[in-house]
Amino acid sequence: GAVVSQHPSRVICKSGTSVKIECRSLDFQATTMFWYRQFPKQSLMLMATSNEGSKATYEQGVEKDKFLINHASLTLSTLTVTSAHPEDSSFYICSARAVAGSEEQYFGPGTRLTVT
Amino acid sequence: KNEVEQSPQNLTAQEGEFITINCSYSVGISALHWLQQHPGGGIVSLFMLSSGKKKHGRLIATINIQEKHSSLHITASHPRDSAVYICAARIQGAQKLVFGQGTRLTINP
Numbered sequence: 001g002a003v004v005s006q007h008p009s010r011v012i013c014k015s016g017t018s019v020k021i022e023c024r025s026l027d028f029q030a031t032t033m034f035w036y037r038q039f040p041k042q043s044l045m046l047m048a049t050s051n052e053g054s055k056a057t058y059e060q061g062v063e064k065d066k067f068l069i070n071h072a073s074l075t076l077s078t079l080t081v082t083s084a085h086p087e088d089s090s091f092y093i094c095s096a097r098a099v100a101g102s103e104e105q106y107f108g109p110g111t112r113l114t115v116t
Numbered sequence: 117k118n119e120v121e122q123s124p125q126n127l128t129a130q131e132g133e134f135i136t137i138n139c140s141y142s143v144g145i146s147a148l149h150w151l152q153q154h155p156g157g158g159i160v161s162l163f164m165l166s167s168g169k170k171k172h173g174r175l176i177a178t179i180n181i182q183e184k185h186s187s188l189h190i191t192a193s194h195p196r197d198s199a200v201y202i203c204a205a206r207i208q209g210a211q212k213l214v215f216g217q218g219t220r221l222t223i224n225p
Contacts, residue, residue, distance in 0.1 A: 032211060043202060043215045093159060103147035103166065103206060105213065109158030
């Protein structure tokens, strides 16, 4: 099946610094990418949806200036957590859809962010 | 009430047992996904269904569009099947998935 990778898989950073997480579709072109956040023992919470070449659409309550999303190419989307705080510590997962109208959606392995 | 509901929330069984996890939804959907997540791990997509039934190894997924219900079955369960199983529905006309709460499955040897 199609593969989505994320880098890094784990990152620890200090409060106030920014962290970038990359999401790549390895063997297909992703017209739409989704960024999720998952707290322990909870389900995935959609943060934003990004379509290649256009601005991301953020879900209610998600600060777009804090969680910067760039979907500059059909195989790469990045999530930058700016001025990170301990409460941003979480598991971040990206997901990608291949073509508009396709129901197939592939998930990345996730990135565990710890802010100290 | 969530648009997508799963049951049970937790399920413990002995190795070899037949497992069923249920997912009900209250809105029109274009597709339903079954996902697996191991502790501390990423999400693996098991099935995507829009009708009927799919089988992959010991896993079987069915969906009844009229009844707005889907089931995931595991035959001859094994401890390595222990994971959280999540159903997620794509609402008609929408891009995003709506997730169930997940079912935590533990298979004891």
